[in-house]
Amino acid sequence: MVVTSTASPHDKLYLAAEFADMDASPHAPTPATWRARAAAQQPEWPDPDKLAAVTAELSSLPPLVFAGECDLLTERLAAVTAGQAFLLQGGDCAETFVGSTATAVRAKLRTLLQMAVVLTYGASVPIVKIGRMAGQFAKPRSRPTEIREGVELPAYRGDAVNGLDFTLAARTPDPGRLLRAYHCSAVTLNLCRAFTTGGYADLHQVHAWNQDFVADSPAGQRYERLAGEIDRALSFMRACGADPAELRTVEFYSSHEALLLDYDQALTRVDSRTRRVYDTSAHFLWIGERTRALDGAHIEFAKSIANPIGVKLGPDTTPDDVLALMETLNPERRPGRLTLITRMGANRIREVLPPLVEAVANDGAPVAWVCDPMHGNTFETPSGYKTRHFDDVLGELSGFFEVHRATGTHPGGIHIEFTGDNVTECTGGSYQLEADDLHQRYETACDPRLNRSQALDLAFTVADSYRRS
Ligand code: PEP
């Protein structure tokens, strides 16, 4: 039997239009000048041939995001830079393959949507929403190996590299995992797109997102009161004949740390409209505190792509570092291209952030300033749990708002690690979790995340601080 294509000329036109903004050729010319630079935090893959086969396959797979979407996000971040919008970026420290389920993704999205509503309503500002989702599968580590009871094995580097189990088989890096990371990212992004545009994120659902939460949580009850006010406002608008389409869907973007350069490189594609190169594995990529060396491979890679870029800045960052990063990553001074994500620690932020903000303000280059109040506030309990005090997280945020108020600059957003479930990983919050409670539901594959109550508590506090800034 001869099988003939059933696609009509019309279908072909449709497909051509859909993919017009991305060159589908697997061998599209992509730059790899970063290969000549030192790349920190790369796994020691035991089988280079297998890695080459995997990256070849990745480069033949469809893009996960499109150039036009990345450009739209750059525009949104330009509004953040100009003080007209606020960024909410968050999700797991490390996504996992087993966690890429509809239930877990919906729970994270729901928490993000609830936080965004609290912020939009409380701070009266448009919220740009980016998940640490659909690609956050690789982690930098402070030590290459982990020792337990005298046994030394490679450190866990995220599901894209190796497994969390403390066995040699699990901890040996396996390039096949990069393919699974791609497919889990695709599944997660598909769910996010469906949830945010298919009715679930409709603002009229503002109560429904809270249904399972309201009875037993102070944050849920506070949210319920706010949802009641929003409901009344929506009824009022409907009565006036206004029912804007903008309230029915949500614009959502994906992001991850651009850490495994072989993976991100394999997903670069050339935009056929502009001939510019995009990393199509996510809308927004950030470079971590440990890999942001100016002459290193990660910054060289970031230079080569047209997506909006973030750079994490720790407490040892100097004003010269920041000026050099701006010049390297955004020589054209395009607003929205560069976001600086500070993670200084609650105790240091008031001392170390002002000189950086002042240097940028004096230079005049456009930058979105975002606070990551998590990574400078991690410590280990005597019983061995990596945790964060909720009060330290709020402390760093309040320092961030204070510094920007004093310099007259815009506190542009927050970058946090949270999950949609009631885990017990960070202490404090409205349930006053203690170090002794952490064992109850400690599930993170890497850093401790805020649970849903703590995330909502934080959103209320940030909305208040923003309004006063
Ligand atoms: C992270 O965001 O999970 C991370 C490792 O952050 P940083 O680069 O700021 O340490």
Ligand code: CO
């Ligand atoms: Co983390």
